[in-house]
Amino acid sequence: MKIGFAKTLRNHYVYLLMIAPALIGFSIFFILPTLMNFGYSLTNWSVYKPNYSFIGLKNFVELVHDVQTTAAVKNAFIYAIVMTLLQNILAIPLAVALSLKLKSANLLKTVFFAPAILSVLIVGYLWSFIMTSADHGLLNQLVQFFGFGPINWLGNPKLALFSVLFTQLWQWTGWAMVIYLANIQSIDETLYEAAKIDGANAVQRFFKVTLPLLYPSVSFNVLMSMIGGLKVFDIIFSMTSGGPGYSTETITTMLIRRGFTEGRTAYAAAFGVVFFLLVLIVSKAITWSFNKWEEKIS
């Protein structure tokens, strides 16, 4: 037994050596803080109470009853779902259009993708200038040029979250589009020919051939925009700071408000644990349903 173990170890130590830097670093900078966070979530630690004690699940109870926190979770889900839907509904037709033999296809691809390389922080600052309700607001000047009344893009609590979302659509639709485009271009031409022979028109071909074969990129893009949407932070930070009121407060901004601004470390830790579970459930659900889809197709 002992000899066998030693032998395995000898065979393995090079592998362990190769994996060690990544694993050690990851453990120190990610796993350890995450575990510590789980621990803190059961205490009453706050910045103003350095000597904390164990209080069990009290933070979690408080969390569920905190109207502002639950509103923030709701906002994050609205944001993530709407973002995921719109981003993909816009990106797929764009990708299909660009896959047709257009003269300017490459240039168009470059332009549609371009906003994705900009810093979200700066994009946020830029759009808050564009969307301001002050007289120099570009968007309202355009709206008024077409004969409509000015719109309070970021000041109307019912609209603000969607205004922020709009900027992110502007920024990230191109990203999803290039992924779809590559997927479409990898689809075998003969499948279309066969469908044509069967008498399918362009729309039918899209739904019968293209869409089912897009499932790898659909599942990837949906998963990424859902998780990215739930984590949204920089754009809120630079455009609305969660306001007006709490109308654009999301999970991450609320976590930072409670944990840092108010100094309620343990409460924020508990919120983090809940967030972790939510993301886990959402991504498992998405992966599961796409696997089902994949099975159905193949």
Place this chain on the structure above:
Amino acid sequence: MKKAMAILLTAILLISVVSGCGKSESKQTANSDNKPAANSAEKDGKKVKVRLMAYNQESIRKSYLEFLKQELPNIEVEFQFVALDQFNSVLNTQLASKEGPDLIETGGETTLLASAGYLLDLTDQDFISNYTDTGFQAYTLKDKIYATPLQSWFEGIYYNKGIFKENGLTPPQTFDEWMQIHQTLKDKGIKPQSMGASSWEPMMKQSMGMILNEFYSKQENKGFDDKFNAGEVLLADNWSEALTEWHKIIELGYIDSKMLGMDYDQALDEFATGKSAMWQSGPWALETIKQKNPNLELGMFPFPGTEKGTGWMIGGPGSALAINKDSKNVEAALEVLRVTATPEAQKALIADNVGSSFVKGVEVDLGEEFADSSAAFEAGNVYGPWLYWLGGNPIVESYGKALQEVLSGSKTTDEALKDADKTAKTIRDSM
């Protein structure tokens, strides 16, 4: 052999990558000593570095920092600016992990930080006697002083003298008069008031202007803030009437939900370029306004109450400087506070940001712009309740955010007060 070679190769690669960073890094940090090194440098008579973390920008401390440089050749003050919206986040994170700055610009949270044991007790320092006692009111916890005040600050309503004159208007004596002014201007097609309400601050302060007039000015309410800190009284039970009174300005539409889409800079811009007649702010905005429009004649009046009176300004000791107890450069930090307590330093501070000083014997001429407010100053009608609250900043933030909801019609003023009470309770509970 070959195995050894391969391991070596990996090691070399890793080391070269790591040290590559290390090298360029050391170039970068060559002149920024880490703390222990700085300590030994102190003994050698070399420069000691102290980090000052602040939420006011470097530009409004320019003369002061220049003064420190001359006065303390052996101490280098490293100025780290973090905007107010992130200040508590960054500060709390640093303090919680014992990585705080040496000197902290503090405001409402001083007593909170002190009670958590982060701040150095300054009570017995020699320079404390340079200040008048009122300067320490907001920075004292259990008879111990934890910060020394910088110059005071105040906010009132700036008004465009030209527009007022053309329309035969004078600064209001009462809230109703003020509403009348709004209406007169509105009828003539002039925007009466600008407000950058995308931040929760301006409404929070303007509504408190009314509360100062109607509530704090009354003898029986002296000591309210102490009781509030102890959790014995609630805002909802006491401020409701005054806040309902102020809410008229929203009902009448002089503050409207369009303002929620406008920020400080844009509001300032509207006022400075004469597009609106009034704007609430403080002396720090004066230079910017003048830069934008050198010909603008402006004045400032205090927030009026329902009855005729001098009115009140929102304000207080402003920010203060505290020392991190865990600082490795306490001596140098104390040295900075010591020279800050001199009239020369105070003049340097005031040069970039008008306000009165708490150092004895420093007279400040506020300037003609603030002449309309002199009666309020003389009566001592300058106050900011939350500056004396435990955890004042988070409390007024939730109050201000709730007022934004009031403005957009989804909350009542009473609910806003309850929000603030609730935050105050959570803060007390977390201590």
Place this chain on the structure above:
Amino acid sequence: MKKSSLIILEIVLIILAAIMLIPIYYLLVTTFKTPAEAALSPMGLPKVFMLDNYIKAFTAMNYPRALLNNLIVNVCSVSLLVAFSSMAAYVIARRPEKIYKRIYGIFMIGLMVPFQISLIPLYKVVSGLGVMNSLTGVILVSVFCINMSFSIFLFKGFINTIPFELEEAAAIDGCRKLRIYWVIVFPLLKPIIATVCILNALAVWNDFMTPLLFLQSPSKAVILLEVYKNVGPFSTDWTAFFPMMVLGVIPMVIFYLFMQRFIINGVVAGSVKG
């Protein structure tokens, strides 16, 4: 599709692209305007091309130093990521033992859990290691805490597609494991290395939170911190801020203009299921 409808589609797409460029155009033209001019005709070309605003922004941002800091952080983070995550992914992809599957599972937690949830413990760790307020600290956090999982995910997916045979042949030759990796496997990873480099370069460059929290000294500020610092509530005229935004994004724009094909290919490669 009919030729005429293709032309109509192309025109529609070009108009859409032009609309998408409006914010960028607005950003650029506003840098040359005074606030009054910008308010009067936000879309018009500036009357004079004044560079004053840019010079002011350049000085206020300490641009050369901030840029250098950015480059240091980026180059180091990306090289460390490539070196460490490719090795780890190789072992995970090639070894059948259960322990490596488990380790992979641990790494993949990082894909789902936002690191923001444990900022305070992370802060404690960074300060405990004595790398607070240093570019090293930012590099370590970027590499291990934020971007490691995704890189390993990408490498592993790619290595799975490389046939075993070459390595087997080398093993028969008597090449040892590490040598096999560096001499034979690593060169084969070129396409995915390009992807990992590009995606991480973008992510690290545009990350604002890490420098905000872990760098305190102004002398170590990166570009986004300088932009953030100058947006403060006390800024004088708003058009003066626009050149800062331009200076903030220009390095990435140049990167994109020269490398766009690689960047877009990298994004696509990064989406292929591992």
